[in-house]
Amino acid sequence: MLIGVPKEIKSNEFRVGLTPDSVRELCTSGHQVIIETHAGEGIGEDDEAYRTAGAEIVSEASEIFSRAEMVVKVKEPQQKEYKQLRADQILFTYLHLSPDPEQTEGLMQSKCIAVAYETVTSRQGTLPLLAPMSEVAGRMATQVGAYHLQKNSHGEGMLLGGVPGVAPSKVAILGGGVAGTNAAKIAIGMGADVTILDRNIERLRYLADIFGTQAHTVYSTTQSVEDYVVDADVVIGTVLIPGSNAPKLVTKTLLSKMKKGAVIVDVAIDQGGCTETSRATTHQEPTYIVDDVVHYCVANMPGGVPKTSTYALNNATLPFVLAIANKGIKQALQDDEHLRNGLNVCQGNIVYQAVAEAQNLPYIRVHDAIARL
Known part of the structure; x- marks a missing residue:
């Protein structure tokens, strides 16, 4: 051929x-x-x-x-x-x-x-050709979230992991799949206060097993998403329905309640994004601001590495x-x-x-x- x-x-x-x-x-x-x-x-x-x-x-x-x-x-x-x-x-x-x-x-x-x-699927029910890029995008999501928390990037002016005597930033990860798990690994490594929300209880058990007390696992409901998004300094959206549009978990109303200078990293943007205010951006112009919340929605995040x-x-x-x-x-x-x-x-x-x-x-x-x- x-x-x-x-x-x-x-x-x-x-x-x-x-x-x-x-x-x-x-x-x-x-x-x-x-x-x-x-x-x-x-x-x-x-x-x-x-x-x-x-x-x-x-x-x-x-x-x-x-x-x-x-x-x-x-x-x-x-x-x-x-x-x-x-x-x-x-x-x-x-x-x-x-x-x-x-x-x-x-x-x-x-x-x-x-x-x-x-x-494309696997015998295990996974998405093997999406997984490597989800791994990259998840790890990058924490990096870019941490960077855009800086004041010069219009963020809150916080260090993701804090320092002795100053609390770390709170990271809410929507979705505990491959991207979410990898985002959590880096966020934990950087010393953040990490919460992962997912609707798959077996996945939450797995995440609780591998992360132990280093991350909180929470069953995803409308109320829990609202609670943790409002309290978060960085929200990383990784929810995925294979081949379909991502659900809009963060509404415009919810966005308006978030902290001024908080950061949303929407890894799900290739499938339309998981917030109502998400729109695809590029590495050249990666962010925009809505209601004082920084949005990072680069549609080809792994292209940066x-x-x-x-x-x-x-x-x-x-x-x-x-x-x-x-x-x-x-x-x-x-x-x-x-x-x-x-x-x-x-x-x-x-x-x-x-x-x-x-x-x-x-x-x-x-x-x-x-x-x-």
Whole structure:
């Protein structure tokens, strides 16, 4: 199979779909890889590293989209990109379609076969291609929350961990999944007063077991969210409903009751955000203020640490890329129910129910879509 990797064009996105190591694995397996020039510079890998691994370097992204049978990316295709996708071309990347009807329509019109990293599942019921970026984003969330508490960033002027004689900052983490757990690890390490809220009692038991008395675990209700958000100096939102819009746990009314200079870090912004006042921002302009509360809603947080993020992502995605390349998309989807769960758009049809419901679009069963391939 001919696999193509364009350079990412989203604002301040420096990750790349394949590392040189991944390229070598694909080439060793008998496949061809074409890489847009300078695509790997953000992770410190030049064109020569990719040539040595066996890739062909091309000068324009348009050549990637015109030649490749499968396009491997990191972020969702921008308008300029999805307009270049072809019928039956495989797109393997993060999509986050539910809050993005424009992208959804573009993918449908292209009639491509779009597999989303974030809805691929595992035998354990986890999201293995989302997990590494959730780990990165969760850890970053605490870092950026701590930074934006500083007065020069319009925060309260507090140190996250406090000092002897001065109480630490209070961090409320909404959601105890992968991102929330990693946010808690860093917040605890920095000495903050940490509370994790979740509706899964088994998850709360697990978190209580691993963190012990270092973090509070609280069952998430409307009342408990209100209580802990109002009292928090930093609120980290990590709630996730796979493939669907994130629930709006922090309303405008609740926001108005928060401390002046408090910080919200909305890790769930790729799925629409978990506060009513969240809107996507970039690394170039990461924050804005509503009701004296600092909002950090960067939609590609792991792009700020592209070297760590790209290698972590490739560790998870490479087996699936190889499976698709070795077997072809139809056989790979038929053989692996977990990869099949990643199929979102196929030949003009929405095949992921949560996306169809979020956008009131017609939905066809994934097995019917695969049968037509």
